Amino acid sequence: xxxxxxxxxxxxxxxxxxxxxxxxxxxxxxxxxxxxxxxxxxxxxxxxxxxxxxxxxxxxxxxxxxxxxxxxxxxxxxxxxxxxxxxxxxxxxxxxxxxxxxxxxxxxxxxxxxxxxxxxxxxxxxxxxxxxxxxxxxxxxxxxxxxxxxxxxxxxxxxxxxxxxxxxxxxxxxxxxxxxxxxxxxxxxxxxxxxxxxxxxxxxxxxxxxxxxxxxxxxxxxxxxxxxx
Amino acid sequence: xxxxxxxxxxxxxxxxxxxxxxxxxxxxxxxxxxxxxxxxxxxxxxxxxxxxxxxxxxxxxxxxxxxxxxxxxxxxxxxxxxxxxxxxxxxxxxxxxxxxxxxxxxxxxx
Numbered sequence: 001x002x003x004x005x006x007x008x009x010x011x012x013x014x015x016x017x018x019x020x021x022x023x024x025x026x027x028x029x030x031x032x033x034x035x036x037x038x039x040x041x042x043x044x045x046x047x048x049x050x051x052x053x054x055x056x057x058x059x060x061x062x063x064x065x066x067x068x069x070x071x072x073x074x075x076x077x078x079x080x081x082x083x084x085x086x087x088x089x090x091x092x093x094x095x096x097x098x099x100x101x102x103x104x105x106x107x108x109x110x111x112x113x114x115x116x117x118x119x120x121x122x123x124x125x126x127x128x129x130x131x132x133x134x135x136x137x138x139x140x141x142x143x144x145x146x147x148x149x150x151x152x153x154x155x156x157x158x159x160x161x162x163x164x165x166x167x168x169x170x171x172x173x174x175x176x177x178x179x180x181x182x183x184x185x186x187x188x189x190x191x192x193x194x195x196x197x198x199x200x201x202x203x204x205x206x207x208x209x210x211x212x213x214x215x216x217x218x219x220x221x222x223x224x225x226x227x228x229x
Numbered sequence: 230x231x232x233x234x235x236x237x238x239x240x241x242x243x244x245x246x247x248x249x250x251x252x253x254x255x256x257x258x259x260x261x262x263x264x265x266x267x268x269x270x271x272x273x274x275x276x277x278x279x280x281x282x283x284x285x286x287x288x289x290x291x292x293x294x295x296x297x298x299x300x301x302x303x304x305x306x307x308x309x310x311x312x313x314x315x316x317x318x319x320x321x322x323x324x325x326x327x328x329x330x331x332x333x334x335x336x337x338x339x
Contacts, residue, residue: 028255028278028304035256035301036274059275067279071286 002048008033011055018061025068033058108181111192118199122206129210130159137217144223149216155209231269240272240280242319245312248290252307255281281306289315 012030020026033054040050058064134156141148162169180187247258255277262270284290289312292304308316 024304025278025282027302029275031301031303032256032259032274032278054274057274059273063273064275064279067276068282071279071282 002046002051004037004047004051007048007051015061015064019065020061020068022068025064029058029064108188108191111195115195115199119202122203125210126159126206129213130156133210133213133217137213137220140217140220140224144220146220146223149212152209152213152216155205230271231266236270236272239270239323240277241284242316242323243270244277244280244284245289245308245316245319248306248308249313249316252305254303254305258306284312287311 008030011033012026015026015029020029033051036054036057037047037050040053041047045053134152137152138148140146180191243262244258247253247261253261255274259272259274259277262272281290281292285292285306288309290306291309292306294302294304297303
């Protein structure tokens, strides 16, 4: 004999086993199931037939679970969002089986403005470091007899090179961008990704170098202490 | 039957337009879509809820739990301001697609 309540309880267990563990989606799905079963039974179908048809129509738990996971704010989703925001991709689109409608392309001016806003603090801090921190660090190195760290030398040489040959680098880059904006149909699709990765890499490198400098200043400074001598 | 890709693409504008008429809940939304399309727009029922949740996270719609006259709890969804804007955008785009197709079809029979 078919027991509707038992079947619903079993279905609930299957959904839980498939990973739909948060109460809200499960409750909503169960309400849907009950309402649909009742509606079908009113039209003369047996409870068992109604239940089986509705369960089929709702879909399998393992198929629904990833969709709910994408829709909800799980820790993984938050991390992904945060990472994308750092990379200059604030509203990345989540594709679901039910919805592929919105375009994920943002207008060019927004990408350029965001990239500039993201890169500017890193440039500002790096220039500040070159002007105030590096001379002091060099002084500490000379007095304490410590070798100036190699990666910082390379970065300084590179930023010096960029400063001296600014137009040599900027003009071809600008020309390439104008050309891409003007001629390439595929560029808008990759623009945000390219700028996002570039801004992220630049910020990351600047942050690592500044941290290294600070750590090195503390280590080299320790050699100046009387007991170290 | 309507192609899966088209069903997927039309889900959000359809939900937004339905909710523009007034608040509704999952089961009623599905039933109305089925009725209006003569059963040709066949969603996998369960898939509606992740879409509703995602739209809620994006700030297009809001929800509230309420009890029906039969005592059953229902989660009602309604449109937010951003949802109205998104709906207008969707309708504009779909109208454009429709007018282009209708124009091309008309030319075929001239």
